[in-house]
Amino acid sequence: MPELPEVEVLRRSLEPRLSGRRIERVAIHVRALRAPLARRPLGALAGRRFLHLDRRGKYLLAALEGERTLVVHLGMSGRLTLVPAALPREPHEHLALFLDGGERLRLRDPRRFGLAFVRPTAGVLAAPPLAHLGIEPLGGAFSGDDLARAARGRRCPVKSLLLDAGVVAGIGNIYACEALFRAGLRPDRPVDRISRPRWRRLGETVIAVLEEAIAAGGTTIQDYTDGAGREGLFRVALAVYGRDGEPCPRCGRAIRRVVLAGRGTWYCPGCQR
DNA sequence: CGGTGGACCTGCTGGC
DNA sequence: TGCCAGCAGGTCCACC
Structure with missing residues (x-):
C-alpha cells in the first residue's frame, strides 16, 4: 500500500506526537506478519522514550532510548495510527505500544505483509533488510x-x-x-x-x-x-x-x-x- | 547472472 | 441476493 510519500507523510505526522513519549506497555496479538513478531525484543521496548522518527525507502525507523530502533514496514495494507489507549482493539491490530499520556500507537495490517522488528540503532541501516536498499530519491543526491x-x-x-x-x-x-x-x-x-x-x-x-x-x-x-x-x-x-x-x-x-x-x-x- | 512468476494473506468489487 | 473470480499500494525465493 504505502510507498515512499505515504511513509514520509506518516513520519511527519507522528514525529511531533511521539518524540519524548515513553512506552509503558507493549501488546502483541499475532504470531507473525511477513516475519515472526519477536516478543522479547519488542517487549523490551517498554520503559523507553521515543527520540525521533526517520525513514529509509518505505521503512519507518523509530529511534528509542537505549540504542534501540523499532523498524516498521507497512507492506500492502499496514496502517500505523496513534489513538486513545481506551479505544477498543480493532480487527487486525497486531501490535500496540501503550504510551504515557493515555494513547497507544497501533499497527493494523489485514494482509500481514508488513514487518515490525527491533535492532540496535547503530547498525540498523547496515543490516538486512535495509542494507541492500538503493539511493534515496529525495535525498538531493539522486538523478x-x-x-x-x-x-x-x-x-x-x-x-x-x-x-x-x-x-x-x-x-x-x-x-x-x-x-x-x-x-x-x-x-x-x-x-x-x-x-x-x-x-x-x-x-x-x-x-x-x-x-x-x-x-x-x-x-x-x-x-x-x-x-x-x-x-x-x-x-x-x-x-x-x-x-x-x-x-x-x-x-x-x-x-x-x-x-x-x-x-x-x-x-x-x-x-x- | 538477470528476469519472470508464484507465494505469502485478507478483503473488496464486479459480473453472472 | 449470493457466490466466485480477479484484483489490490510489497517483497522474497525458486526456477529458467
Whole structure:
C-alpha cells in the first residue's frame, strides 16, 4: 500500500506526537506478519522514550532510548495510527505500544505483509533488510544518471528498474506508473534502449511526482492514512494509475492496463513511447 | 547472472 | 441476493 510519500507523510505526522513519549506497555496479538513478531525484543521496548522518527525507502525507523530502533514496514495494507489507549482493539491490530499520556500507537495490517522488528540503532541501516536498499530519491543526491548507471548490463523493462528497491528506494507501483507517464516512457521499454537525456528526464519526474504526492498527503486508495487517521489526496492527481479506459489528461486517448512483471501497469499508448 | 512468476494473506468489487 | 473470480499500494525465493 504505502510507498515512499505515504511513509514520509506518516513520519511527519507522528514525529511531533511521539518524540519524548515513553512506552509503558507493549501488546502483541499475532504470531507473525511477513516475519515472526519477536516478543522479547519488542517487549523490551517498554520503559523507553521515543527520540525521533526517520525513514529509509518505505521503512519507518523509530529511534528509542537505549540504542534501540523499532523498524516498521507497512507492506500492502499496514496502517500505523496513534489513538486513545481506551479505544477498543480493532480487527487486525497486531501490535500496540501503550504510551504515557493515555494513547497507544497501533499497527493494523489485514494482509500481514508488513514487518515490525527491533535492532540496535547503530547498525540498523547496515543490516538486512535495509542494507541492500538503493539511493534515496529525495535525498538531493539522486538523478537520472543513477538510473542510467543501474541500467548498464540489464535489459529489463524500465518500470522494473524503478520498482527495484536495490536501485532506488521507495518507488512503488503507483509512482512508477505516474513517473513513466510524465517522462513519456512506455513501462515496457527495455532499459538498454533509453538515451541519457531520457534518463535525466525520468529522474526529474520521479522526484517531482514523489514531492507532489507528499505535499498532497500521499495517495489513499483504500487503507492508507497518516498517523492521525487522515487520508491522502493525491489520488485525484493520478494521471494513469488505476484509470484504464479513461481518457489521457494530455492527449485524450484511452489509458491502457497491462500486466508487467506480475503487476498491474497503466500507461497512455499515445503519450508514452 | 538477470528476469519472470508464484507465494505469502485478507478483503473488496464486479459480473453472472 | 449470493457466490466466485480477479484484483489490490510489497517483497522474497525458486526456477529458467
